Amino acid sequence: MNLKGKNVLVTGGSRGIGKSVALTLAKAGANVIINYTSNSTAAEETVKEIESFGVQGLAIKANISDASEVNKMLEMIEEKFHKIDILVNNAGITKDNLLIRMKEEDWDQVMEVNLKGTFLCTKAIAKKMIKQKSGKIINISSVVGVMGNAGQANYCASKAGVIGFTKALAKELAGRGITVNAIAPGFIDTDMTSTLSGDVKEQLLNQIPLKRYGKPEDIANLILFLSSDLSEYITGQVIHVDGGMAM
Ligand code: NAP
Numbered sequence: 001m002n003l004k005g006k007n008v009l010v011t012g013g014s015r016g017i018g019k020s021v022a023l024t025l026a027k028a029g030a031n032v033i034i035n036y037t038s039n040s041t042a043a044e045e046t047v048k049e050i051e052s053f054g055v056q057g058l059a060i061k062a063n064i065s066d067a068s069e070v071n072k073m074l075e076m077i078e079e080k081f082h083k084i085d086i087l088v089n090n091a092g093i094t095k096d097n098l099l100i101r102m103k104e105e106d107w108d109q110v111m112e113v114n115l116k117g118t119f120l121c122t123k124a125i126a127k128k129m130i131k132q133k134s135g136k137i138i139n140i141s142s143v144v145g146v147m148g149n150a151g152q153a154n155y156c157a158s159k160a161g162v163i164g165f166t167k168a169l170a171k172e173l174a175g176r177g178i179t180v181n182a183i184a185p186g187f188i189d190t191d192m193t194s195t196l197s198g199d200v201k202e203q204l205l206n207q208i209p210l211k212r213y214g215k216p217e218d219i220a221n222l223i224l225f226l227s228s229d230l231s232e233y234i235t236g237q238v239i240h241v242d243g244g245m246a247m
Contacts, residue, residue: 001225001227001228002028002029002228003028003227004030006030007030007084007086008025008031008088009035010088011088011089011121012091013034013036013046013059013088014035015046017220018088018090018091021088021090022046024217024221025086025220025224026051027053028224029053029055030085031057031081032055032058033077034050034058034059035059035061035073036061037061037062037064038061040061056080058076060076060077063113063117064121065112065120070117071124074125083132084135085132085134086136086138086227087129088223089118089121089139090140091117094110094152094155095109106154111154111158111161114159118162119165122139122165126178129178130173130176133177135177137179138226139162139180140219141184142184143245145162145184146160146238146246159184163182163184166181167236170235179232179234181226184238184239184241185214185241187204187214187243188216208243208245222239
């Protein structure tokens with residue numbers, strides 16, 4: 001799968017799943033822009049690793065839930081890369097609690113980053129893709145956006161929202177040569193899940209038929225396929241990469 005000459009934006013591409021996606025696509029020949037919000041050291045390290053594949057890399061600090069920061073990010077990308085072929089809406093956060101203890105601000109923050117951030121980045125880039133008459137948009141949802149999970153009402157609602165958003169856009173943009181798909185990862189070993197207690201991890205493992213947690217590369221490999229010409233006839237789908245958790 002050769003992505004030579006393609007330009008990719010991976011939101012939240014400095015760490016975890018996003019970093020693995022960035023490196024996998026760079027290895028396939030794409031120039032990769034990563035976005036992040038606070039950890040510049042991790043972002044710069046990831047750019048160095050992207051460039052080690054002989055492609056161009058760029059890290060842009062921008063909070064994806066802020067429209068003006070997203071628009072500035074787009075200007076910076078256009079200046080250096082002129083167009084975006086593939087958008088991976090990956091940045092996301094959790095603020096877990098049982099509903100009765102969940103603060104309104106924790107609800108708002110999760111919706112703002114996971115759902116509104118996906119909307120803002122997609123809106124900005126889809127305009128360019130429509131003019132180009134081509135593009136691939138890949139949104140990261142979650143298995144819990146389909147199954148639900150106690151203690152994550154905000155996160156599950158945001159990730160279910162990403163699925164509805166994906167399907168609506170797939171219909172809106174199909175005639176413009178743009179495909180839009182979502183991936184629903186299961187439990188993937190990253191910073192996001194490292195704070196879960198041993199008990200919770202054990203319970204999760206018992207729900208995974210393949211009997212292991214996922215690796216960021218398990219998600220990145222599917223994104224490589226969805227970014228390539230081999231996926232041309234796939235749009236509006238939610239593809240699970242979860243060791244069989246949801247079936
Ligand atoms: P992670 O390790 O916590 O990394 C999150 C990334 O998102 C970081 O690069 C972070 O940047 C960036 N980010 C956070 N808030 C942002 C904002 N407001 N604007 C721009 N960037 C922001 O997360 P992960 O586990 O790799 O998860 C990646 C995606 O997969 C998320 O959407 C998550 O919901 C989804 N997912 C994860 C799992 C899992 O088990 N890990 C399962 C299902 C779905 P900084 O470094 O600057 O903070």
